Amino acid sequence: MDVWEGTGAFAETRTFCKLWGIEGAVLVDEAGELVKELGIRGVPTNVLVDTDGTVTAVGASTPRELEAAVRELLGPDVPLEEAALSSDWHWQTDAERIEDQLSHRGNRPPSS
Amino acid sequence: MSVPEEPLLGARLEELELELELDEVRPGGLPSDIDAGPSCRVDLGGEGGAYRLIGEVEVGLDPEGVAVHRATGRIYVACSRSNAVAVVDPAELRVVETIPVGGEPIDIAVDEQTGRVFTADARSDQVSVIDVYAGRVVATVPVGSYPAGLCIDVESRRLYCGDAASSTMSVIDVDTLERTGVVDAELGAGAVAVDPQAGRVYCVNFLASSLTVVDRTTLEVVGRLPLPAGPCALGVHQESGDIFVADSLASTITRVDGRTIEKVSEMAVPNAPVGLTVGSRDDRLYVGNRGDGTVSVMGLDGAEWSRIPVGAAPGGVCEDPLHPGRVLVANAGSGTLMVVEDLLDGPPPVPVARTLHPMVGRRMPALRLPDLWTEELRDLGEWSGRKYVINVFASW
Numbered sequence A: 001m002d003v004w005e006g007t008g009a010f011a012e013t014r015t016f017c018k019l020w021g022i023e024g025a026v027l028v029d030e031a032g033e034l035v036k037e038l039g040i041r042g043v044p045t046n047v048l049v050d051t052d053g054t055v056t057a058v059g060a061s062t063p064r065e066l067e068a069a070v071r072e073l074l075g076p077d078v079p080l081e082e083a084a085l086s087s088d089w090h091w092q093t094d095a096e097r098i099e100d101q102l103s104h105r106g107n108r109p110p111s112s
Numbered sequence B: 001m002s003v004p005e006e007p008l009l010g011a012r013l014e015e016l017e018l019e020l021e022l023d024e025v026r027p028g029g030l031p032s033d034i035d036a037g038p039s040c041r042v043d044l045g046g047e048g049g050a051y052r053l054i055g056e057v058e059v060g061l062d063p064e065g066v067a068v069h070r071a072t073g074r075i076y077v078a079c080s081r082s083n084a085v086a087v088v089d090p091a092e093l094r095v096v097e098t099i100p101v102g103g104e105p106i107d108i109a110v111d112e113q114t115g116r117v118f119t120a121d122a123r124s125d126q127v128s129v130i131d132v133y134a135g136r137v138v139a140t141v142p143v144g145s146y147p148a149g150l151c152i153d154v155e156s157r158r159l160y161c162g163d164a165a166s167s168t169m170s171v172i173d174v175d176t177l178e179r180t181g182v183v184d185a186e187l188g189a190g191a192v193a194v195d196p197q198a199g200r201v202y203c204v205n206f207l208a209s210s211l212t213v214v215d216r217t218t219l220e221v222v223g224r225l226p227l228p229a230g231p232c233a234l235g236v237h238q239e240s241g242d243i244f245v246a247d248s249l250a251s252t253i254t255r256v257d258g259r260t261i262e263k264v265s266e267m268a269v270p271n272a273p274v275g276l277t278v279g280s281r282d283d284r285l286y287v288g289n290r291g292d293g294t295v296s297v298m299g300l301d302g303a304e305w306s307r308i309p310v311g312a313a314p315g316g317v318c319e320d321p322l323h324p325g326r327v328l329v330a331n332a333g334s335g336t337l338m339v340v341e342d343l344l345d346g347p348p349p350v351p352v353a354r355t356l357h358p359m360v361g362r363r364m365p366a367l368r369l370p371d372l373w374t375e376e377l378r379d380l381g382e383w384s385g386r387k388y389v390i391n392v393f394a395s396w
Helices: A009-020 A033-038 A063-074 A095-104 B009-015
Strands: A045-049 A055-059 B051-058 B063-069 B074-079 B084-089 B094-100 B105-111 B116-121 B126-131 B136-142 B147-153 B158-163 B168-173 B179-184 B189-195 B200-205 B210-215 B221-226 B231-236 B243-247 B252-256 B263-268 B273-278 B284-289 B294-299 B304-309 B314-319 B326-331 B336-342 B368-370 B377-379 B388-392
Touching: A045 A063, A055 A063, A063 B388, B051 B094, B051 B304, B063 B116, B063 B326, B063 B336, B074 B105, B074 B116, B074 B326, B084 B105, B094 B136, B116 B147, B116 B158, B126 B147, B147 B200, B158 B200, B168 B189, B179 B210, B189 B231, B200 B231, B210 B231, B243 B273, B243 B284, B252 B273, B284 B314, B284 B326, B294 B314, B304 B336
Parallel strands: B063 B105, B063 B314, B105 B147, B147 B189, B231 B273, B273 B314
Antiparallel strands: A045 A055, A045 B388, B051 B336, B063 B074, B074 B084, B084 B094, B105 B116, B116 B126, B126 B136, B147 B158, B158 B168, B158 B189, B168 B179, B189 B200, B200 B210, B210 B221, B231 B243, B243 B252, B252 B263, B273 B284, B284 B294, B294 B304, B314 B326, B326 B336, B368 B377
């Protein structure tokens, strides 16, 4: 969920998602409605929700914290995927691609 | 190397008592004293004791860098999504001037000697030069790709600029406004700091997660140190020469021995530190926690003395040189500048208290939000009956 873009929320967020390879459902909270209701004051923040809609954790932003929170949410009998279990976590996976896209800025919205 | 162990969130859930009482909750909302967090909150007992909130002023979109021009006392804030610098009168706490600069100004620096303010305009690959008395841009200096960090070296009459996408650090003559050198750094080169006593310039590389050490005289790279993920701010402790780095994605502050360029310690902070300055008293750090909406006042040993609630997603922090202890905070999410005062003379007798975020144990609110790709409204109830994680992020 994207928040607090300030301007050009959809264009900026699409660019960002393409740049970092973010897939899956992305909602845009342009006015910050949901984060206000949740009492969230910063990014990045993860909100974990159980089947009945109960929030089980808020925060959990580092890989270690997130893994622990997800483990607790899923319970001991549900295995995590290998990727999620990795402690050797790096957030940038393709430095050359990122450098190229930032340098040429072809995927970035105009500055004005 | 000493690395303090921070308990996992799961452990916190077991160890900490949820202090929130249901009768504290306002109908349809959250308790009135929520002030920190995503993962925890701080008792507001700190207000008036450990710190004082002086004021907050709207400055523009996504403010990042903040600096003070001593001669006028005015505060300059780089508003990255407004492509402008807001000039704030500190006495009245209002914007008195808005100066257009290049695309996406991120960092900002002041040269008192010439009365110039510099911005790193990330999307224009340039540094804008503002004459504070003329109130406008008087020159631009081309630099590398995606400039993101600035630092003035007063004695050398240089401005250093971290060029994130070109993996370099530009060197600009502050008087002639010419780019006189380019130093190889690494991907994500951004924040820069100078230690005149050690004769070194330090540049952190956000994407490469490293520190580049440069000889201040020869401008040759003399060292490199791997860092935890996402280093994006740093400061030099004057007395020891040690370097403190905010590792935004690891949620740590790394202390580096300035003589040996070896890690001394990694210190945990609340969430996503992106701003850092060494306090003028040289005994504490001010850390802007983007993921927490707070500024941590930390001892050099990593103890958190106080946690000051500020606006949403704070970025740059700066201590006002005219008012020691007064901290200026650029809140990227709120679009505001906040002024707070650190009232502590030293470490407090009681450490910062942590509790669970008040939303834990409550039901997700119902809301419909547009899908990024289709722009059609989607109901959060779409995911009911399943276990899921919402990652809240911003593109800046």
